Amino acid sequence: MTEKVILVDHLISEIKKGTFQSNKKLPSEHVLADQFKVPRMVVRKAYEQLQDLGYIYSRQGKGSYVQDSKKQIPLILSGDVSFTEKMKELHFPFQTITIFCEEIPFDKKIFQNLNVGSDEKVFKIGRLRLIDELPIALHTSFVAQSIFPEIEKDGPGITSMFLYYKQRGFVEFGSNSSTLNVIFPTPTEREILQCSNLVPLLQVESECVDKNSGQVLENTVIIYRSDYFTYVI
Amino acid sequence: MTEKVILVDHLISEIKKGTFQSNKKLPSEHVLADQFKVPRMVVRKAYEQLQDLGYIYSRQGKGSYVQDSKKQIPLILSGDVSFTEKMKELHFPFQTITIFCEEIPFDKKIFQNLNVGSDEKVFKIGRLRLIDELPIALHTSFVAQSIFPEIEKDGPGITSMFLYYKQRGFVEFGSNSSTLNVIFPTPTEREILQCSNLVPLLQVESECVDKNSGQVLENTVIIYRSDYFTYVI
DNA sequence: CCAATGTATCTTGTTGCCAAGTGAACGTAC
């Protein structure tokens, strides 16, 4: 176990240093095993973990190669500016796709936060954020039909929730305290964000509030790929 | 690969559900392999990943057991209240140990932040935060000798940096924007925090500023074990 | 009866061998 960990540490450091950048090809398992005087299985395990972590990929018969390194995106984590605006400011080739808009079954926490009864309809709207065509965050909004009656019909076409709210008479927005969590992706999230299972995600839960009335407009859960973002609070 | 991931997902969900809580013993590799109709090696790989993630541990000849689950600690992430005070409020059996106080070689970024020249002495003071005797965060303060001349001598005995600063005439503190990152532990950090290599850490970098003079008192890097904390900002 | 020792059968851990994919070098037919 400890041998594998040492190897993984070493290889990550070498990858970050750019040692293999020339042809991007890592030493073969056999060669590395001889170099470090460990059984090949130890190298295999190390390489497998690096695959799970998204650092490398292996092809049978060819070899193992380092994954293209990702650009680091500084992200201002404050609730009163829309994600779209934040990205536009930074001049990233940014894109949003709405990937789902569906009613959710009763969930105590969400319904309580939105201040609606268990018999009312609440929709979850999922918007995928892409930079350079790569998915980097999933923005899920929970919205009550009682506040936005047309949400079921409008949902799929919304690109900016803030804009949608403004068009319906809400002027200024705020957010109460946000909760941060570091999680690993579920199978669904892995597919949506196209990441491997050991890429940590930063999960931010918050509420969007109308500053005038104090009414909670939506319950928001955003998951960011932590390998793409640096957060500034 | 995909079979392993499915198994890992399933097992984590079962562990969180508490399915194995009765005797804490997981099914043997052979049994689970038969149940899921996969080779034993697949189960082995899944169990190994669960070990790396800190969910289980295995003993040769005995079996695999679920690791005791950790309590979740809500943490307010704001710079103007000391860590000690935050914990005291929550009534956790909390403890701080200073584990190092040593001069650091010149580092452009840190020295610039502290606003000191390359020939001056800067010390790093590491304080380990424990709850129930378990290390949960490492608090590293970078302090310039030019501001606190006795820091080398005083360092090892300091339990609260805030208290130390107050005793030296600084009254009110603030912090500028903090930077958040999700990282995996280095070998040193693993040893200090007693965690496995796949436990994500939340790294928070900030500066502590004297509100009166605007002078930067210290440069702070805190790493929190993400499996213990829920963060509130 | 009791304690020590062997044994069978569980468990996880390790290793060595072969399968399978790839591509370059080489030979051969045309």
Place this chain on the structure above:
DNA sequence: GTACGTTCACTTGGCAACAAGATACATTGG
């Protein structure tokens, strides 16, 4: 010369057999 097929060397992937630790139980000797 060129096109094609064969071989070979090298890669990662997978598996079955074995090693080693733990434990319960039977056996044995006093």
